[in-house]
Amino acid sequence: MAEIQLSLSVLLPILLLLYFLKLLWSRRHYPPGPLAFPIIGGLWRIAFEKGLDGTTPIKAAKQYGNVFTFWLGNFPMVILSGFDAVKEGLVDHSEELLDRRATPFFEKITQGKGVGFASGHAWKQQRRLSQMALAKLGVGKKTMEDRIEDEAQQLVEIFASEKGKPFDPALIITNSVSNVATSLIFGYRWSIEDPTFKKLVKSIEYILSYGLTIFALLYELFPSIMDHLPGPHKKAFESAEVLLSLSKEELRKHKEQEPTQEPRDFIDYFLLEMEKEKNKNDPTSALDEENLIHSIYDIHFAGLETTTTVMKWAVLILANRPDVQDKIIKKIEDVVGSSNICYDDHKKMPYTHAVVHEIQRYRYPIIMGVSRKTTTDVHMRGYIIPKGTFIAPNIRSALIDDEYWETPNKFNPNHFLDKDGNFVARKEFLGFSTGPRSCLGENVARMELFIFLTRLLRVFRFQPPPGVKEFTEEPARGITLPPRPYKVCAIPRNS
Template structure:
């Protein structure tokens, strides 16, 4: 009996070894990477958790292009400016697609802007770019809405009367209401139940992406779709955002406000009407794509901008010399102006450099959003197979020691020339690059400039009594959040000045 058992164990071991060797042989054409084990892939190599420098360490060991395995799913990581530039800029069209994984397919359904591909993506993205420009700067557009929310933010901070406050809640609300104004044409009060549900849903949608529940869904979708877990919470959150979007769409249809368009829904319904009148056979303009596009604006635009603002206040509190210099420039240049507009950034090179350095040094995404090549592509002598998932590590570009003087330090001089003028950097890829460059880049830039400039003009940010320094380590999620903190917003002058 013991002999039979030993024989069966030996046969099983031989089969596993044969399977392992066959797997290694079948993957010989992929870029190098850590040893991949059956079922779990490379998860063991990361110690089952990511840290700020996990991918940077792997790039040092395996090169600027390397392969990780999520079970049997390959992920090719591009690290450093040269590799990312060659993929996203030099081969922009070939890397224009999003991967179609089990989770992405369920969440995106090839609708909207962020997760769609092909004709749908091209048509929805083109509309999004044109419409955001139409809703853009000036006193009647996006800029006006941001100024309104900045004023609300100043009033919220003023109510703390210089006592320690956690700014995260107020910042999330302000950013979310900017997108509400852009999409729906109105803001919500903070007490509104639907608005509170929206904020919670955005958080739940993003939280699942770094859990084991997400990884297991990608590997075993047919099983996981029947099991409870954070992935089910994310699916429910998606439905919550879509439901609110569809409710707003119906209200716009009833009001027929789209004949004098003031917001994203208005412009979209007007486009739908024109395509229906012309009976366009290939039109993708419909309620489902509109609702998903609004969902994408909230999910992609809220957490990233709010988190960047959290890092901004943390860094400026930790670096009072930078804060004082930025405030002095604002006062010297804008002292006679009662309001701040986005065009003022041209007069404020140091403030502009500080904002760029905040985005560089504390880049909020752990990965850039994944891409998928539409055909086999050769980069640095390595073949990137058609259809494989690509992760462009944008953070590695922003801390690439070959291009930044002090990559690990907060240093606004990275964006200033010797005469103190603002200096644009081609290595600054905080918004991505190529065909999928961030649709909301202008929105994010307006948010950050007006919010931060208004807050600096009205408050001096200080550490609470007894606190020597705020923690600058990141909490790793789909976005890289700071640890919870409190600061004191000491009024400089009357909040009405902003």
Template structure:
């Protein structure tokens, strides 16, 4: 009995020593929840899980704090000043994406969103230039977006003012814009392949940032051998890549890249030009992963913002009516819409910005990884440290916004009703990793909302007093499922 007691006491002493050693090794990191053996600070997340959890952590531990996921330190930047210091003032040092087990298995270091170093720089530079060639901000691209917006108007019109769920039609319309940009054609909404593509993208979005994602990063050697949603995400990722590779094959067979019309054409032409360059990263694998990046990053965020737009405008009919009046006063009988017209409708512009600010589509900003040692807020973060810029906290920062918790378009208007640009408006991120599709998303939001609000007045179904604005948590913050009535304007063109 004495021997067992001694062994148990020895084991407890060793565990205590290991725990104290762990705390000592973590002393240079910013403060945060107590890191327990094995689970780190995960206990804190579980006990206070809600949409404001990261903001609440910052209130308790500071605008730069550390959440330990097992042995993995995750440094959170909260509020405008901390996020600015990280992603703008130290943009180059925080330019890498995480090389964690899940991100590595998902991205393989290829494409744009999850690549680093030479591959990332070459792929991103090419994508930026090519988006300009495709006419981002010009009539060519805008015409394709306007066509999708008109399709959406016609789908809504079929409901004849009766309650409808706009979620799937909106997602399909936005996804078809990405198809037009990357493949050069749109899919029929009934196309089985197209629906599977949308489902695959949705599955990936729902997984990232969830508890199973966190557990996979903490215990990859165990979870990679077990069934679970992490396996499904890798499978659907392969599905998106296989669709991209099918389109690559078609484009090569048609030799369409000699007269490029879409992103894939331009990429294949670049491959041809660089085939003898040993430093080139232009190959079919990087192209397929870049297409995957476009779909994952470019579909859900814009679609979610549009869904929130209809919730907010339906709940605030006075604001909706004011936007509609401004649109009608400016565009009158004009059939075509140009993104340049945004300057003519300052109130509408302010409303679009406020929708993005008040109901930011993501739980937090895309994660970064220190490419070298960096000093933030007086703390030295070693190379390889994961950093999360909490963009939602920036958009709700009470030090920057007059009424951060309210839907208030006046945040973007001066006393004379002119639109005001705000440096604190960072829904697309900032620095070297600013969203590649920012301009595309801005054009989509403008054209889709103008077309919809010219055609319909969005109203609550009979018996419904207000649409819920409590978000459904995930990587994206979705509005709860809802139905609205799209009542045609008698004067709509």
């Protein structure tokens, strides 16, 4: 018996070593990255960094290069870092990186449906329809601007009701941004006290806070096991179902309404196009109710969270910089005087336009860009990235790439101004991603940010509460990177 135990104690480590070497050999074609162990992959690196935040992949890129592989268990994820690598992937290899791939958690939620997570013909058809629907509903036109101006006025009125006292602007901002989206998708808006709106916000907040927990990582490693176990992942799926149920309920209501030939909102437009597709008897059509439900989810979730996060940062960043606020107000007075501000005025306000861009660059709202999947083997920077590989473009790294930005880690509106003070559109600014799958709501978001900020700054001076010298600009940890909770004073300028 002792001899058997001795043999096993010698043989087992040898077998484990051989297995590990075989594993390394099978992964030799992938770009380098943190050492990947069996089962856990490169997750030890996250533990070593004491958690995952926006700096983790940037630090890894400095060590392994701007194209590196992070193994999530046995699941390879190739991360593109820095402007050149991100552009090469999303633009130069746009066709090879056109498809979407989700981790097991988001795959279960999205099922590869909707405009955000579909691939191939299904995605192309829905993307084209969504672009036409948004154009039809006034995106980029005066009708859209009127909707945003209405929400900006609501925002001003609620801020004014605080009478200069410290208050948390998060829910107020979320409500205004959400209403721009719901007016497009559903044809109506929510009050800030609406229970459905509050439930929606809590659901989104839970999903985002869950995303970087140990339970989230365990689910990505062992989804089939975790599906049978209790834990926060169950609540995360319930939270996602809240959003999907809202989409289903709105679809039901629209189908019960009298048919219309003139769409009132996104759901109307999609249903009209669905009817046309039925008449064509096209078996490849992706225009069905399941894709509509998930498209509503995608457009609302993505547009709400990113624009809301940027606006929260905008108020905080400007409260820390009264000189920037004063300069913006001076430009507004010089250009429009007491007249109403419209979106076209951004062309005559280069400094204000630069500040909006710099807020997005300085505090990009998500930890990385949304993932892609290689549709074929991709030859990139000396590596052959196999077909079907998960690609994660680190947009944030491109926005703080020290090869292109003078002061990458400091707030500096001069990044977008020439020596004469004229606005400069920078190719390195990927605030809305780039390539064929760039942000669908870019035009809406640009208009929202400019109108909301100029309307607020015209009425209020933002400043920290008494006793607070300056707000921290370190983001909270999560899938998105919002500011840590804060209370601000909106002091009426006429006082």
